[in-house]
Amino acid sequence: MVIDLKKWRRVGYTKRIERWMEIQKSHRIYELGSLPPFLLVFAGHVAPIEHRWNQHGLGGDNVRGSCRDLHPGPVSLLHWSGSGKPWFRLDSKRPCPLDALWAPYDLYGHSH
Numbered sequence: 018m019v020i021d022l023k024k025w026r027r028v029g030y031t032k033r034i035e036r037w038m039e040i041q042k043s044h045r046i047y048e049l050g051s052l053p054p055f056l057l058v059f060a061g062h063v064a065p066i067e068h069r070w071n072q073h074g075l076g077g078d079n080v081r082g083s084c085r086d087l088h089p090g091p092v093s094l095l096h097w098s099g100s101g102k103p104w105f106r107l108d109s110k111r112p113c114p115l116d117a118l119w120a121p122y123d124l125y126g127h128s129h
Contacts, residue, residue: 018055019066033058070094075115076101084113095119 025031037054040046047053072092076099077083083101095118097103103116104123 019070030058071096073098075099075103075113077113084115087115 034054037057041054068088069091070093072087072094073096074085075095076097077085095115097119101113103112103119106112106116107120107123
C-alpha cells in the first residue's frame with residue numbers, strides 16, 4: 018500500500034478506519050483480518066501498483082511445503098501475507114528460507 022500521508026491526515030482516515038474496527042469489535046461484520054476496514058473506508062478509491070512493488074504470498078504455510086521464492090526481477094516490498102509469519106516460524110525453528118530476510122528487523126531478538 019502506498020499512502021499520500023498529507024491527504025491521509027487532512028481527510029482523517031485513521032479515525033474512519035478505527036470506527037470500522039470498533040464496529041467489528043462489537044458486531045463481527047467481516048472475517049478477513051486487517052484489510053476490510055481499509056476497503057470500507059476507501060470504497061474503491063484505490064489504484065493497483067506494479068507487481069514488482071509487492072512480493073506477496075511469503076506467508077505461505079511451510080508445514081504444508083508452501084514456502085515461496087521471490088518473483089523474478091527487482092522487489093521493493095516483502096509481504097508475508099497469509100498465516101505463516103516469519104517471527105513465528107523463526108522462533109519455532111521452522112523457517113522458510115526467505116524468513117531470514119526479516120530476521121535483522123526483529124526488535125525483540127527472538128530469532129538471533
